[in-house]
Amino acid sequence: MPALPTLPALPPPALPGQPLRAVDTPALVLDLDAFARNLERMQSACDRAGVQLRPHAKAHKCPDIALAQVARGAVGICCQKVSEALPFVAAGIRDLHVSNQVVGGSKLALLAALARHAHLSVCVDDARQVEALAEACATAGSRLSVLVEIDIGQGRCGVADGTAALRLVEAIDRHPQLVFRGLQAYHGGIQHLRGHGERREAAARAAQRTAAALRILQGAGVRSEVVTGGGTGSVEFDLASGVYTELQPGSYVFMDADYGRNQGAAAADGLRFEHSLFLAATVMSVAAASRAEPRVIVDAGLKSVATDSGLPLPWRDGARDGRLDYLAANDEHGIVAPAAGAGAGADALPALGEQMLLVPGHCDPTLNLYETLVTVRGGTVAGLWPVAARGHSR
Amino acid sequence: MPALPTLPALPPPALPGQPLRAVDTPALVLDLDAFARNLERMQSACDRAGVQLRPHAKAHKCPDIALAQVARGAVGICCQKVSEALPFVAAGIRDLHVSNQVVGGSKLALLAALARHAHLSVCVDDARQVEALAEACATAGSRLSVLVEIDIGQGRCGVADGTAALRLVEAIDRHPQLVFRGLQAYHGGIQHLRGHGERREAAARAAQRTAAALRILQGAGVRSEVVTGGGTGSVEFDLASGVYTELQPGSYVFMDADYGRNQGAAAADGLRFEHSLFLAATVMSVAAASRAEPRVIVDAGLKSVATDSGLPLPWRDGARDGRLDYLAANDEHGIVAPAAGAGAGADALPALGEQMLLVPGHCDPTLNLYETLVTVRGGTVAGLWPVAARGHSR
Numbered sequence: 164m165p166a167l168p169t170l171p172a173l174p175p176p177a178l179p180g181q182p183l184r185a186v187d188t189p190a191l192v193l194d195l196d197a198f199a200r201n202l203e204r205m206q207s208a209c210d211r212a213g214v215q216l217r218p219h220a221k222a223h224k225c226p227d228i229a230l231a232q233v234a235r236g237a238v239g240i241c242c243q244k245v246s247e248a249l250p251f252v253a254a255g256i257r258d259l260h261v262s263n264q265v266v267g268g269s270k271l272a273l274l275a276a277l278a279r280h281a282h283l284s285v286c287v288d289d290a291r292q293v294e295a296l297a298e299a300c301a302t303a304g305s306r307l308s309v310l311v312e313i314d315i316g317q318g319r320c321g322v323a324d325g326t327a328a329l330r331l332v333e334a335i336d337r338h339p340q341l342v343f344r345g346l347q348a349y350h351g352g353i354q355h356l357r358g359h360g361e362r363r364e365a366a367a368r369a370a371q372r373t374a375a376a377l378r379i380l381q382g383a384g385v386r387s388e389v390v391t392g393g394g395t396g397s398v399e400f401d402l403a404s405g406v407y408t409e410l411q412p413g414s415y416v417f418m419d420a421d422y423g424r425n426q427g428a429a430a431a432d433g434l435r436f437e438h439s440l441f442l443a444a445t446v447m448s449v450a451a452a453s454r455a456e457p458r459v460i461v462d463a464g465l466k467s468v469a470t471d472s473g474l475p476l477p478w479r480d481g482a483r484d485g486r487l488d489y490l491a492a493n494d495e496h497g498i499v500a501p502a503a504g505a506g507a508g509a510d511a512l513p514a515l516g517e518q519m520l521l522v523p524g525h526c527d528p529t530l531n532l533y534e535t536l537v538t539v540r541g542g543t544v545a546g547l548w549p550v551a552a553r554g555h556s557r
Numbered sequence: 558m559p560a561l562p563t564l565p566a567l568p569p570p571a572l573p574g575q576p577l578r579a580v581d582t583p584a585l586v587l588d589l590d591a592f593a594r595n596l597e598r599m600q601s602a603c604d605r606a607g608v609q610l611r612p613h614a615k616a617h618k619c620p621d622i623a624l625a626q627v628a629r630g631a632v633g634i635c636c637q638k639v640s641e642a643l644p645f646v647a648a649g650i651r652d653l654h655v656s657n658q659v660v661g662g663s664k665l666a667l668l669a670a671l672a673r674h675a676h677l678s679v680c681v682d683d684a685r686q687v688e689a690l691a692e693a694c695a696t697a698g699s700r701l702s703v704l705v706e707i708d709i710g711q712g713r714c715g716v717a718d719g720t721a722a723l724r725l726v727e728a729i730d731r732h733p734q735l736v737f738r739g740l741q742a743y744h745g746g747i748q749h750l751r752g753h754g755e756r757r758e759a760a761a762r763a764a765q766r767t768a769a770a771l772r773i774l775q776g777a778g779v780r781s782e783v784v785t786g787g788g789t790g791s792v793e794f795d796l797a798s799g800v801y802t803e804l805q806p807g808s809y810v811f812m813d814a815d816y817g818r819n820q821g822a823a824a825a826d827g828l829r830f831e832h833s834l835f836l837a838a839t840v841m842s843v844a845a846a847s848r849a850e851p852r853v854i855v856d857a858g859l860k861s862v863a864t865d866s867g868l869p870l871p872w873r874d875g876a877r878d879g880r881l882d883y884l885a886a887n888d889e890h891g892i893v894a895p896a897a898g899a900g901a902g903a904d905a906l907p908a909l910g911e912q913m914l915l916v917p918g919h920c921d922p923t924l925n926l927y928e929t930l931v932t933v934r935g936g937t938v939a940g941l942w943p944v945a946a947r948g949h950s951r
Binding site (some may be wrong): 171187189221230244247252253277280288289312314318320346446448456458460466467468471493494498515516524527554556557 | 950
């Protein structure tokens with residue numbers, strides 16, 4: 164019997180130098196020019212305001228992107244989970260803030276071990292978390308910076324006010340291996356308010372709560388070296404608030420369809436970001452293209468794009484393709500139809516085998532589906548960037 | 558300067574022999590006893606009806622599970638994408654049906670190469686797909702079985718009727734490297750109709766369309782050796798329809814909260830499946846537990862559980878924990894509150910550090926978030942099963 168041929172390996176989604184249309188789909192594509200402009204705009208805005216930028220790596224999970232952010236002036240990065248920080252430390256990022264509470268022995272041991280390799284800070288909102296951090300650091304022989312998280316209106320994590328924060332500062336100060344650095348004050352809900360005015364007012368209320376907590380700490384002689392928070396949707400208000408020393412936006416790198424629905428300021432303020440992230444999909448069935456409800460089927464569904472903040476938007480020649488809608492996502496199928504009310508008919512539908520680009524509804528969980536980001540410049544594949552922290556939710 | 562210590566590695570989520578409560582969260586946990594009962598029930602029902610079982614591996618993406626299904630009598634498995642098939646072929650599965658259209662040179666080359674290692678079949682709904690399959694097989698020196706997909710009401714993939722199917726059979730027959738095997742007739746929408754009666758009626762209409770297409774093929778002297786389709790929600794009707802030779806359910810292995818909302822038959826028919834898949838999460842903040850809207854925060858959000866078909870349901874002592882609701886998923890946070898209208902107050906909330914089990918809303922995209930499935934028997938970790946096809950959407 165002849166020997167069996169070697170089992171084929173899964174080829175990469177693309178090779179440098181290939182045209183974008185040759186990328187094996189579904190794939191996540193990063194437009195390097197738009198990406199670079201987004202990075203510059205955010206860094207410049209922070210520099211002008213004298214506020215430090217610590218971008219949130221939960222949006223991209225990609226060490227190549229973190230290194231590009233730090234190279235442009237970011238002081239470090241945020242991670243949301245301890246395991247998420249690991250590939251960034253391995254890639255050489257030396258200042259990381261875990262913008263979250265860390266509970267559980269395995270996570271605490273990893274955090275304390277990582278603190279021997281990089282400057283790491285973490286949030287607390289309970290005295291028992293402080294004791295557990297101190298114990299893990301004592302065991303590992305490491306030191307951690309600690310930020311007290313205050314709830315400025317989201318009702319998620321964070322102590323209620325400055326008085327409660329003060330009690331945690333006192334708990335932190337009892338442990339020489341823990342260093343109180345300041346406050347985290349983040350309100351995720353503000354980021355996605357659509358109106359520019361309502362975002363401004365909500366951000367102002369949140370900043371007032373942060374300022375009130377800071378006054379209580381100052382009154383007790385406690386200095387908060389860092390006040391960190393903010394996101395892509397509120398960054399213009401956060402920069403002007405006078406409260407934050409550091410901002411942690413993430414999505415500005417990519418812009419997703421959800422953030423795209425936010426209403427910008429009337430005046431151009433230099434803080435507009437561009438869509439740089441695209442889902443490349445291929446039409447794999449046109450059997451229903453000429454029926455009463457014309458549609459084509461693309462090879463990207465729920466497993467290729469997050470739909471929690473809306474379905475992806477068809478994109479063509481640098482703008483929303485208004486002739487088409489992505490109607491529904493099944494596990495591995497996407498249904499694309501002529502846009503309702505756009506006067507488009509079946510002739511607007513792409514052909515069998517044609518590649519479509521789509522703007523994901525929500526970038527963070529979409530990145531979390533992929534091992535690889537295909538970078539593109541001028542319609543040609545530039546390289547492959549590992550999404551090294553994909554799935555690192557522990 | 559002393560040498561830096563070695564960078565720690567990410568530890569596995571659990572070790573065999575540990576108690577379930579020691580699993581590092583978020584983690585996906587499989588109850589092996591419930592899992593085995595689900596496999597037995599489905600295989601027995603198919604055996605009784607004389608219908609072959611070809612479970613859909615898109616639900617689990619896990620070779621250990623596929624091997625268990627085949628060991629109990631499944632004729633092989635379904636995959637939804639070519640790349641998804643690869644780890645199953647590598648694990649020794651020898652009969653795989655790609656229940657989808659395959660378009661694109663890279664995918665076709667991989668499919669044709671895999672066909673040298675295992676029996677592979679694939680769907681078509683366009684003559685151009687037939688020509689491309691023939692060319693890929695000619696290049697690879699392999700043979701493929703081909704099924705014509707017919708649309709039985711979903712309006713997704715599949716030709717409209719038997720006459721259109723017949724034209725594709727003729728196209729397939731022109732290529733010696735392609736073998737026509739029969740029809741795929743699947744209607745995903747039926748699976749999630751809640752009422753038992755409406756599911757029965759919709760399945761009956763779909764079976765009638767399949768039977769009509771088969772009559773046209775038979776009239777032209779074409780034998781369909783295989784008629785494949787069906788899913789967990791319609792399997793009892795599909796088994797009794799007399800139309801299908803083979804069924805492709807996937808979710809029965811796990812049962813998710815969405816399928817759990819389907820209304821069963823009035824009479825016990827042996828086709829009830831149990832929840833065997835759980836999301837283990839840990840309470841990491843209780844700062845808001847004693848406020849006006851009491852809640853605790855768990856460490857599992859959008860990146861740890863798919864929410865497209867509803868939020869996960871709290872589970873305790875073998876049943877839905879009616880005192881608690883999982884209210885909302887942020888990227889890495891889950892908000893848990895006393896269940897609305899259940900008369901439960903803040904005292905029902907779990908404590909800081911406590912582990913919660915949750916039934917995922919939709920199993921398929923949830924499995925696609927994890928590298929590893931933690932298997933548990935009687936509250937003790939039994940092992941770790943790789944979710945080897947995770948992310949294999951190409």
